[in-house]
Amino acid sequence: MSKGCILLMKSRRSQSKYRTIDTTTAAIAFCHKHFYNSKVTNYDKYGSPIYNRLQMAKGVNNVENSTPVSITLTSVITQPDGSKEELTLTSSGEWITKNNIDYLKYEEAQEEGTIRTVVKMEEDQAVILRSGALKMRLAFRLGESMMCSYDSEYGTISLITNTTKYIHRTPAKEPGCFHVSYGLEMDGESVGTYAMTIEYKEVT
Numbered sequence: 001m002s003k004g005c006i007l008l009m010k011s012r013r014s015q016s017k018y019r020t021i022d023t024t025t026a027a028i029a030f031c032h033k034h035f036y037n038s039k040v041t042n043y044d045k046y047g048s049p050i051y052n053r054l055q056m057a058k059g060v061n062n063v064e065n066s067t068p069v070s071i072t073l074t075s076v077i078t079q080p081d082g083s084k085e086e087l088t089l090t091s092s093g094e095w096i097t098k099n100n101i102d103y104l105k106y107e108e109a110q111e112e113g114t115i116r117t118v119v120k121m122e123e124d125q126a127v128i129l130r131s132g133a134l135k136m137r138l139a140f141r142l143g144e145s146m147m148c149s150y151d152s153e154y155g156t157i158s159l160i161t162n163t164t165k166y167i168h169r170t171p172a173k174e175p176g177c178f179h180v181s182y183g184l185e186m187d188g189e190s191v192g193t194y195a196m197t198i199e200y201k202e203v204t
Helices: 023-034 049-060
Strands: 009-011 066-079 084-098 100-111 115-123 123-134 135-142 145-152 155-169 176-186 187-202
Touching: 049 100, 066 100, 084 187, 123 155
Parallel strands: none
Antiparallel strands: 009 084, 066 084, 066 187, 084 100, 100 115, 115 123, 123 135, 135 145, 145 155, 155 176, 176 187
16 A cells, blocks of 8 residues: 655654654545455445546536645654654645635655646545555544545445534635544544644745
């Protein structure tokens, strides 16, 4: 499986070390380490993540009014044992508004191939889709538990997010901001809690 994006992500806990891992793949790495014997299926019993990925990709590909943006992502990961780590990355991508919904798109090149990421942001909910070398769907809605999925070599693993904080602000005088704090579960077990912030601003 993927070890995360090839873009350099510096851990503030250890200023001398760089990591190639992000907030979502960190969760999956933890899943595989601690729950590798968990039951998986060849499909998501809560829906079809492949269908959702295709529909979203179709909705935002080849949009003429996309705006180039620079992206800074910061993630604070708290593992079940209480240990914490802060990770950051910078990238470039596109900001798209369609039918009053905002999207961020960017790609990551790594050894296993290219990972395409789409972040769909609405007023009180969001979806992060990753396709290509890594396939994952994470959904967030404030105050609710949402079913998610990760496609592994053994089948589709079902995950649950529990969102406790959600912020979405589009660029104006200040950079746009997407923030979500959430707990992640697999097979009824906590995989950790995450606080992810994406700031994005137009490239001039």
